[in-house]
Amino acid sequence: MLKRFIKSNRQLIFWLSLGLLLRFLLMPFFAHGDIIAVHRRVEEIACQGKSLLAFGALGVHSLELIFAKISSFFVPCSLLSGIQSNFYNAPFLNRMLFFFKLPYLLFEFGYWALIWIIFKKENEDKKRRIALFLAFNPVILYSVYVFGRFETYTIFFSTLILFLFSRIKKVRFSNVLLISLIMAFILAIRQSYLFILPALALAFGGLTFWGILTFVFSGGIYLFSGMLPKIVGNGNQFFPIAGSLESGMHTNYIFQGAIDISQGRLIYFFLLLVGIILIWWLEKRKILAKLNRMELFSLFSVLFFLSYYATSIFHPQYLAWVMPFFLVLMVKDKSGFLWRSFWWSFPFYFLFVFSWGNATTFGTLFPVSLAFKQIEPGWFFPVYPMIKWANIGLSIFVAFCLYWIFYLLRKYGQDN
Amino acid sequence: MADVFEVNQAKATPVRILKGEVYRQSFLSTTDSFGIIAVKFSNNNKINQDVLTFRIKEEGDENWFYENQYKTDQFQNNKFFTFGFPKITATQGKTFVFEIESLAGSEDDSVSLFLTPENIYQNGQLWKDGQKEAKDLVFKLIKEESAKKLIIQDFQLRLREDPKFFVFWLSLIILMVLVVVVLAKNPQTEKKK
Numbered sequence: 020m021l022k023r024f025i026k027s028n029r030q031l032i033f034w035l036s037l038g039l040l041l042r043f044l045l046m047p048f049f050a051h052g053d054i055i056a057v058h059r060r061v062e063e064i065a066c067q068g069k070s071l072l073a074f075g076a077l078g079v080h081s082l083e084l085i086f087a088k089i090s091s092f093f094v095p096c097s098l099l100s101g102i103q104s105n106f107y108n109a110p111f112l113n114r115m116l117f118f119f120k121l122p123y124l125l126f127e128f129g130y131w132a133l134i135w136i137i138f139k140k141e142n143e144d145k146k147r148r149i150a151l152f153l154a155f156n157p158v159i160l161y162s163v164y165v166f167g168r169f170e171t172y173t174i175f176f177s178t179l180i181l182f183l184f185s186r187i188k189k190v191r192f193s194n195v196l197l198i199s200l201i202m203a204f205i206l207a208i209r210q211s212y213l214f215i216l217p218a219l220a221l222a223f224g225g226l227t228f229w230g231i232l233t234f235v236f237s238g239g240i241y242l243f244s245g246m247l248p249k250i251v252g253n254g255n256q257f258f259p260i261a262g263s264l265e266s267g268m269h270t271n272y273i274f275q276g277a278i279d280i281s282q283g284r285l286i287y288f289f290l291l292l293v294g295i296i297l298i299w300w301l302e303k304r305k306i307l308a309k310l311n312r313m314e315l316f317s318l319f320s321v322l323f324f325l326s327y328y329a330t331s332i333f334h335p336q337y338l339a340w341v342m343p344f345f346l347v348l349m350v351k352d353k354s355g356f357l358w359r360s361f362w363w364s365f366p367f368y369f370l371f372v373f374s375w376g377n378a379t380t381f382g383t384l385f386p387v388s389l390a391f392k393q394i395e396p397g398w399f400f401p402v403y404p405m406i407k408w409a410n411i412g413l414s415i416f417v418a419f420c421l422y423w424i425f426y427l428l429r430k431y432g433q434d435n
Numbered sequence: 436m437a438d439v440f441e442v443n444q445a446k447a448t449p450v451r452i453l454k455g456e457v458y459r460q461s462f463l464s465t466t467d468s469f470g471i472i473a474v475k476f477s478n479n480n481k482i483n484q485d486v487l488t489f490r491i492k493e494e495g496d497e498n499w500f501y502e503n504q505y506k507t508d509q510f511q512n513n514k515f516f517t518f519g520f521p522k523i524t525a526t527q528g529k530t531f532v533f534e535i536e537s538l539a540g541s542e543d544d545s546v547s548l549f550l551t552p553e554n555i556y557q558n559g560q561l562w563k564d565g566q567k568e569a570k571d572l573v574f575k576l577i578k579e580e581s582a583k584k585l586i587i588q589d590f591q592l593r594l595r596e597d598p599k600f601f602v603f604w605l606s607l608i609i610l611m612v613l614v615v616v617v618l619a620k621n622p623q624t625e626k627k628k
Contacts, residue, residue: 033618040611047604052508106482107509113593114600385509388589390582392509393471393519 031150035131038154042127045164046120047113049383052106054167058119059102061087066096077244078207079169086122094118107385107392116167116386123163126171130343133175133182137313138350145350148358152346157365161372162336165383170339173212176205177320178343184222184313190229199236206241211337214327218319221300222312276330288330292424296322299428306434317347318431322424329420335372335379348427356426364419370412373405440465441575442556449477449547452487456564457536458548460572461494463558464526471577471585472533473515476507477547483507485540489518491533504538507546515575519582530559535572549573 025032061083063069074080087099094115101109109115131153138149162170180201187194202219205212216237223230277285296319300307307315324341327333349357372379373396384391397405442462452458472491490502501520510516518533537545549572550561556571577585594601 029618029621033615036611036615036618040608040615043604043607043611047600104480104482105511108511111597111600113604114597117600117604387593388586389509390517390519390585390589393517393582395503395519398521 028146031146034147034150034154041155041160042124042164045160046124047117048387049165050116050167050386051378051383054116054119055102055106055109057083057169058087058099058115059106062096062099062103065091066099076208078204079172079209082122082172082208083169090118090121108389112386120164120167123169123171126175127159127163129175130171130178133178134343134346137182137185137347141350149346149350152349152358152361156342158338158368159342161369162339166336166379167383168336168339169208170336173205173209174339174343176201176208177212177215177340180219181313181317181343181347184311184316187312190223195223195229195233196236199233200240202233202237203240203244206237207244209340211327212340214323215320217297218316218323221319222316224308225300225304272331272333273327275332289326292326292330293323296326296424296428299432303432307431310431314347314351317344318427320344321348322427325420325424329417329424335368335375338368352430357423360419360423364416367412367416367419371409371416373400374409374413376405442551442559442571443475443573443575444551444555447475447549447551447573449479450550451479451540451542451545451547452485452535452537453540453542453545454485454537456540457534457562458572459532459534459562459565460574461530461532461559462556462574462576463530464528464576466576466578467527468522468524469526469576469578470522471517471519471582473517473575473577474535475513475515475549475573476510477549478507478510478512479545479547480512481544483510483540483544483546485545486538487546488536488538489533490536491518491520491523491531494530494532507540510546517577517582517585 057079060074060080064071064074064080064084065087071077071080071084087094094111098111098115101111102115134149134153138146141149159170159174162168180198183194183198183201198219202212202216206216216234219237220226220230220234223233273289274287276288278288279285300319307318310318321341321344324344328338328341345357345361349361352358376382376397377392377395380396381391381394400408403411472489485507487505487507488502489505490499492498492500500523503518503520505516505518523531535548540546550568550570551573552570554561554569554571559571561568561571
């Protein structure tokens with residue numbers, strides 16, 4: 020059976036194998052300090068016996084803890100403890116990075132498999148595009164295997180929701196509960212997926228019984244999981260999520276892009292766009308009701324994420340979140356515009372990545388040599404200072420995001 | 436490694452650099468160009484959160500040639516930390532000054548600079564907060580070309596440190612290359628009958 024599968028999908032497997040080879044090459048030699056910071060906390064839990072509940076981000080720490088236990092044969096506590104005393108230059112760092120990133124690769128495999136199943140009936144040309152998008156997606160390669168962030172966890176789970184939507188013929192309570200649970204787990208890993216919680220409700224029809232139930236279930240389970248440290252452990256805040264939402268720098272990004280109309284009255288760009296999208300949904304809800312839930316969830320997730328990227332500061336790895344949803348719309352896009360424009364957009368995204376300087380560029384090679392921490396990309400930019408080039412890149416990337424929003428609203432607003 | 440020169444002494448002792456303190460060291464360049472100054476630090480056996488500013492210019496210049504900030508969580512104990520900057524050329528016989536300033540160092544969260552017990556380096560002077568000191572910083576001047584050597588040397592150390600892992604990793608890479616080559620021989624998907 021496997022032989023037949025390989026024979027009939029030889030070209031696709033070729034591209035995916037090449038993508039896999041590329042990932043293996045990157046894994047031990049690139050990283051940002053964030054992956055070390057996460058695993059230092061994991062070391063405290065796994066090796067020093069600290070409580071999992073003593074830390075925030077329950078979802079990601081749970082997963083990282085499980086994988087740290089599984090890979091303890093290759094990375095025992097005696098090695099892992101090296102990152103506590105030596106942040107950037109721990110002994111056996113390359114081995115550790117390889118095994119830290121291995122779960123990210125496994126989850127990406129899961130994402131590939133689900134996408135494969137969802138789109139197995141598509142024609143060869145579309146399958147080729149899907150394989151290329153999966154194997155050589157520069158945003159995923161950079162975010163997960165160069166930067167070293169755990170974005171494939173949430174990518175896998177959001178694709179799992181897409182897969183379930185593609186299979187569900189009739190909405191039942193059990194389906195809603197399962198999808199809500201998965202969404203809550205995504206939120207426990209990445210709080211910023213709150214942006215697409217309304218998209219999940221809209222996929223169930225918006226202000227319908229099932230839509231409201233999904234919204235309440237996902238949000239409720241997530242909020243409850245956030246209170247666990249107080250209820251069970253020794254956390255010092257009863258509503259840590261509310262606290263972090265209010266004070267957290269990252270979650271407040273959406274309120275930083277605003278225009279002061281007068282006397283301190285602000286209009287937030289992100290909410291302005293989201294508002295327009297929701298009003299558009301109100302107008303087009305009958306047309307949109309003809310779409311299947313998978314496409315509907317993808318559409319609104321893409322629209323909300325693009326609104327965020329277009330109006331707020333975002334860290335380089337955040338762009339990875341939109342990928343599975345974008346892929347669905349790209350496959351459904353007969354004109355091929357989304358496919359072509361995606362590849363045109365990413366050089367500008369990478370120009371924007373330079374705005375973090377050494378930490379997101381040469382500095383990611385610190386596992387090869389600490390000397391890379393001293394090479395500033397700003398030395399190599401001609402004419403303008405580096406930050407100006409980065410802002411030029413961001414401006415054009417935002418133009419792509421806004422045009423994609425416009426394109427999708429126009430395309431899906433038509434009654435065919 | 437081809438360092439241009441090194442100011443060092445076995446008796447050099449670590450001294451914490453605290454918030455607002457500025458150490459300035461001058462030196463005479465004995466090379467036609469350079470791109471790295473490495474300064475010896477102690478992290479006092481902990482990962483510190485202070486941020487240091489490093490700046491360098493030719494003595495007498497009004498503006499600093501290069502200035503950057505460095506988080507001290509990356510500083511290793513009793514090791515030289517390399518401050519890199521764009522290569523400075525035509526430097527032979529000229530005097531340069533560099534400064535290290537702490538932005539947030541405290542008694543229990545700061546790194547230490549190594550100071551020689553007396554003024555052993557005759558071609559330069561150390562100042563602390565503008566006051567002359569009869570000591571010198573422990574530091575090295577490194578030519579830009581040796582940065583490449585530094586990278587190669589570090590990488591070789593990494594390979595030697597964990598040969599088991601690199602044998603495993605290389606086997607994986609070779610295996611994947613073979614898979615890709617086999618698939619590339621006939622990449623056409625078989626048409627379904």
